[in-house]
Amino acid sequence: MAFQGSYGLAFLFIVMGAVFDFFDGMSARLLHVSSPLGKELDSLADDVTFGVAPSAMVFSLFHEVTYPEFLMPVAEYMPYTAFLISVFSALRLGKFNIDPRQSTSFIGLPTPANTLFWASLIVGAHDFLVSDSFNALWLLVMVIVMSLLLIAEIPMFSLKFKNLSWEHNKTSYIFLIVSIPLLIFLRTGGFAAVIVWYILLSLITGRKKKQ
Numbered sequence: 555m556a557f558q559g560s561y562g563l564a565f566l567f568i569v570m571g572a573v574f575d576f577f578d579g580m581s582a583r584l585l586h587v588s589s590p591l592g593k594e595l596d597s598l599a600d601d602v603t604f605g606v607a608p609s610a611m612v613f614s615l616f617h618e619v620t621y622p623e624f625l626m627p628v629a630e631y632m633p634y635t636a637f638l639i640s641v642f643s644a645l646r647l648g649k650f651n652i653d654p655r656q657s658t659s660f661i662g663l664p665t666p667a668n669t670l671f672w673a674s675l676i677v678g679a680h681d682f683l684v685s686d687s688f689n690a691l692w693l694l695v696m697v698i699v700m701s702l703l704l705i706a707e708i709p710m711f712s713l714k715f716k717n718l719s720w721e722h723n724k725t726s727y728i729f730l731i732v733s734i735p736l737l738i739f740l741r742t743g744g745f746a747a748v749i750v751w752y753i754l755l756s757l758i759t760g761r762k763k764k765q
Contacts, residue, residue, distance in 0.1 A: 556610035559618070561680065564611055565673040565742075571603035572666055597647045604665035605643030608672040612636035612697060615676055620689045632690055635697055642701035643668070649705065660710040663703040663753065671700065671749040678743025703753065710756040725759050 556564040578596065582588040616633035625632065643665045650656055675683070682688060711725050720727060732751055737744040 556607060556614055559614045561611060561614075561673075561677045564607065565677050568603060568607050568669055568673050571599075571607070572669075575600060575603065575666075593651065597651060600647055600665060601640065601644045604669040605640040605647075608669045609637045609639040611676050612639060612672060612693070615683060616690060616693060618684045619693055620684070620686055622689055622691060625690055629690070632694065635694055638697055638701045639668070639672070642704045646704040658714070659712045662706050662708060663700070663710060665704065667749050667752060668700055668704055671746045674742055674745030674749075678741060678746065708756065709760045710752070711759060725755065729755055 555561075555567060575596075578599075579588070582592055613633045613636040616636060621629045621632075646662055646665055649662070650660075653661060655661055683693070711729075713726050713729070715723055715726065717723070729752060733748045736747045736751065740747055
């Protein structure tokens with residue numbers, strides 16, 4: 555669907571993949587069939603759902619966006635830069651598996667968050683992305699920045715609640731309070747805005763902790 559430019563359906567299948575990703579580990583634990591091999595296969599499946607799928611969407615988008623005159627000589631090659639997302643997603647998933655620091659929070663942008671950003675942006679803001687107000691250079695910069703965020707040594711909070719107290723979950727509550735109106739007013743594209751807000755809030759809270 556992504557390669558054919560059916561972005562809405564591609565987004566739907568990504569959401570379905572995320573649902574299965576949530577339940578597969580739970581099912582394995584309930585059935586007592588979890589194993590180290592399952593963990594590795596889970597990461598492989600994650601790289602397809604949260605790496606290859608968004609890359610394919612961006613690849614198709616590269617064929618639709620406007621190209622500045624100076625990029626025309628490389629226009630036919632530019633779409634393949636979309637697969638940097640797949641490569642850096644694989645690196646991110648590999649690091650997550652061996653990094654003991656990420657049991658309660660994240661180091662770098664989680665792959666599902668990156669995928670949600672791209673899928674919702676392409677579906678929700680497609681008309682803007684293919685207009686003269688946007689071009690392939692901006693898309694390339696976004697691919698590079700978001701790919702680097704996947705492996706960046708930046709602490710990012712988790713939305714896991716151990717209890718409902720404000721003191722222990724202040725960051726998560728602030729995140730949700732701001733996210734709700736973004737989703738209401740921006741609809742599908744609001745998910746991309748929520749991910750940007752998640753990154754900014756992680757940077758702010760991480761800086762405060764260092765101080």
